[in-house]
Amino acid sequence: MTPFDFLSPQTLAEACHALAAAGRRPIAGGTDVIPQWRAGRFQAETLVDLSRVPGLSDVTLRDGEIAIGALSTYTELHASPVLRAHAPLLAEVSAMIGGAQTQNRGTIGGNIANASPAGDTLPPLLVLDAQVDLISAAGERSLALSAFLRGPGQTASEAHEIIRRVRFAPLPRGARSLFLRLGNRQGMVISVVSAAFVLQLDDHGRVEEARVALGAVAPTAIRCAEAEALLRGRPLDDDLIARAADAAVAAARPIDDVRASAAYRRHGVRVLVRRGLTQLSAPGGGEQ
Amino acid sequence: MSQVTVTLTVNGQTQTITTDAHKTLLYLLRDDLGLYGTKDGCSEGECGACTVLMDGRPVNACLVLAGQAQGRTIITIEGLAGDGELHPLQRAFIRSGAVQCGFCTPGLVLSAVALLERQPDPTEAQIRQALTGNLCRCTGYTQIIAAIQAAAREVDHA
Numbered sequence: 001m002t003p004f005d006f007l008s009p010q011t012l013a014e015a016c017h018a019l020a021a022a023g024r025r026p027i028a029g030g031t032d033v034i035p036q037w038r039a040g041r042f043q044a045e046t047l048v049d050l051s052r053v054p055g056l057s058d059v060t061l062r063d064g065e066i067a068i069g070a071l072s073t074y075t076e077l078h079a080s081p082v083l084r085a086h087a088p089l090l091a092e093v094s095a096m097i098g099g100a101q102t103q104n105r106g107t108i109g110g111n112i113a114n115a116s117p118a119g120d121t122l123p124p125l126l127v128l129d130a131q132v133d134l135i136s137a138a139g140e141r142s143l144a145l146s147a148f149l150r151g152p153g154q155t156a157s158e159a160h161e162i163i164r165r166v167r168f169a170p171l172p173r174g175a176r177s178l179f180l181r182l183g184n185r186q187g188m189v190i191s192v193v194s195a196a197f198v199l200q201l202d203d204h205g206r207v208e209e210a211r212v213a214l215g216a217v218a219p220t221a222i223r224c225a226e227a228e229a230l231l232r233g234r235p236l237d238d239d240l241i242a243r244a245a246d247a248a249v250a251a252a253r254p255i256d257d258v259r260a261s262a263a264y265r266r267h268g269v270r271v272l273v274r275r276g277l278t279q280l281s282a283p284g285g286g287e288q
Numbered sequence: 289m290s291q292v293t294v295t296l297t298v299n300g301q302t303q304t305i306t307t308d309a310h311k312t313l314l315y316l317l318r319d320d321l322g323l324y325g326t327k328d329g330c331s332e333g334e335c336g337a338c339t340v341l342m343d344g345r346p347v348n349a350c351l352v353l354a355g356q357a358q359g360r361t362i363i364t365i366e367g368l369a370g371d372g373e374l375h376p377l378q379r380a381f382i383r384s385g386a387v388q389c390g391f392c393t394p395g396l397v398l399s400a401v402a403l404l405e406r407q408p409d410p411t412e413a414q415i416r417q418a419l420t421g422n423l424c425r426c427t428g429y430t431q432i433i434a435a436i437q438a439a440a441r442e443v444d445h446a
Contacts, residue, residue, distance in 0.1 A: 005290040006309040006355040030351045034312065035332035049356055075345070099421015100399060101339055101348040187420035188334060 001038055005046040009053060012135065012164075018048045019160045020137040026050050026162055028071055029105035031098065032114045056109075056164065059083060066170050070109025070163040074098075077108060086170030088288060089124045089177040089196060096120060096181060099188055109163040112145070115155045115220065116190075122149065122221035123196035123213035124179050128168040136161040149220035175200050175209075176286035180276050182268045184259060191216045192260040193268035195248075197276045197286070199236070205281070207231045212244070212273065217252035217265050224251040227273070236281045245273040292355040298323070299367030305354075313357045314338045314349035317364060325365035325394045329423070336422035339395035340364050346402045348421070365394035368401065377401055377439045384435035388427040396422045400436045409440055 007024075009015040019026060023045030027033045036042035050056065056071040059080040066086060068077070077083055077094035084091045097103060097111075097120050111121045112132060122145070130145040134157055145166070148156050157163065171177060176199045183189030194215035200208040210231035212224040227247035234240050254265035280286045290309040295302065298321060305320050317323045317340070329337030331350050338349040341363040368375035377400050380386070387393050396419065403410055403418040410418070415436050416429075424432060 001310075003289050003308065003310045006292050006353060008355055008358065027353070027356075030353060030356070031333055031348075034351045034353075038331055047353070049353065051356055098333070099336065100346050100402070100418055101336060101351075101421040102333060104342075104345040104347050105351060187417075188423075 001040065002043070004037075004044050006049065007046055008049045008051075012053050012055065012162075015048060015050055015053050015162060016135060016137040016160075018046075019162065021046075022159075024048050025159065026113075028107045028110050029073065029102075031102050031106040032110055032116075050109075050162065057107075061086060061170060064169060065167055067165050067167045068108055069165050070112075071107050072109075074103035074106050074108075075100075078103070085288070087124075087128055087168070087177070088171075089179045089198075090121065090128065093120050093124050093179045093196075096179075108166060112148070112166065113155065113157070113163055115149050115151070115153050117152050117218060117220055118191045118194070118216035119221065120179075120181065120191055120194055120215065123194050123215045124177075125166060125168070126213035126221055126223050127177070127196045127198045127211040128171070129211075130166050130168040132166055133164045134161040135164045140164070142167075146223060151219045171198060171288060172200065173288060175288055176280045177288070178276050178280055178286040180272045181215075182272060190259060193217055193254075193265050193272055194221075195269070195272040195276055197280055199231075199277075199280045199286070201236060201281075204235070205237075206235050207233065207240075210244075212248060212276075214248060214252060214269060214273075217254040217269055219253070222251060224248045224273075226251060231277075236277065238278075241274055241277040241281065244277060245270045248273040294354050294358045296357045296359065297361045299362070299364060307354050309353075309355065311354045312350050313340070313342075313352040313354060313362070316354045316357065317349060317362070323364050323366050327391055327394060329391065334423070335392070336395045336399065337392055339398045339422060341398055341402060344402065344405065346399045346421075363398070363401075365397060368397065375401070376442050377404070377436070380435040380439035380442065381432070384431050384438055386427055386431040386435035392422060392424045392427075396424065396432060400439070403436070404440055404443060408443060410436070412437070 025044040056069040074094040182193040198211040215221045227244045254262040293306045295304045327337035329335035
């Protein structure tokens with residue numbers, strides 16, 4: 001717990017400038033940064049507080065695209081009419097992360113930057129095909145969330161870069177979506193396995209589009225390309241659901257840790273994928 | 289050691305404090321202002337013993353840096369009673385036997401205050417949801433939930 005200095009930039013340009021120097025790292029809600037600093041796993045000479053930077057906490061739908069400012073808290077995401085209408089699984093997951101205290105401070109940018117394999121917004125953002133916009137004194141760039149996440153706590157961003165927003169297309173009308181989580185209890189829990197789904201079915205119950213993502217069972221949250229390919233174009237019946245669950249289990253690379261064994265997690269993937277797809281196959285299941 | 293100077297409003301009083309840059313709001317309240325009602329349980333945002341209201345919303349004071357509290361309005365457990373009269377929730381906690389060791393009580397009461405501001409007549413499920421981030425290890429949640437229900441009835445009929 002080495003002491004640090006504290007800077008509070010008032011504009012995005014000031015924040016970029018502040019982070020351009022060595023030994024500086026951003027902080028927003030602090031729900032990950034402070035515990036990691038206390039545990040000696042987070043080093044910085046100076047913390048640059050992003051909370052005063054204006055324009056980083058809006059959720060907008062413009063030109064067929066949803067943009068979520070990185071400083072949006074879970075409380076704000078849960079209340080957002082745009083998300084409830086066009087990406088309901090992200091609004092729902094936001095009410096499941098920590099308790100009210102965490103939801104009032106924790107931000108979506110922080111959940112992405114922390115890059116925990118168990119970060120609960122990450123599977124929903126992966127099935128939404130989210131893009132991450134970064135900004136720094138050197139300029140701006142954008143990359144897919146799937147490319148941004150590199151490993152546990154590891155991302156493609158440089159130390160001087162700020163996550164500015166995350167963007168994705170709204171789910172089409174009639175799309176079905178769902179987030180499920182397996183934990184050691186209901187509240188204040190780090191996921192043992194999590195899963196997010198987006199499905200579109202045609203009038204005959206055939207899968208037109210399928211996206212499946214898993215959390216806490218690999219070095220990062222992952223999409224399950226094999227399960228998705230298997231689902232597309234086929235009628236969503238029990239047999240297909242069982243085969244998709246098998247494919248998802250095959251995509252998982254879980255580890256043993258304090259929360260669960262790898263074997264338990266593999267079993268959990270099968271249960272969650274089967275449960276999720278079964279729920280979504282019901283008439284009107286998870287439909288917008 | 290680096291310092292920050294912060295102006296914030298605590299329990300209705302606006303104050304300017306210069307303190308260590310790496311200090312959290314929890315220790316600004318305890319060490320700099322002598323408000324020991326806000327407890328340090330886990331220091332990592334799990335237990336809710338340090339819950340205070342910041343701009344009306346419950347937050348873990350152990351995860352807010354002093355500098356981040358600049359310009360904010362904070363209510364601690366000491367700010368609830370007025371003129372020697374306890375807040376209805378404080379009275380309800382006492383009457384319902386919802387206080388045993390008392391360590392979690394300030395945080396629980398403040399979470400309940402925030403809940404009743406938003407939802408004056410909460411269901412039991414809404415109460416449980418609102419208390420997710422507040423751990424009690426001895427009283428038991430049954431009396432705590434009963435206290436909040438009693439306070440909601442009282443405020444409702446006041």
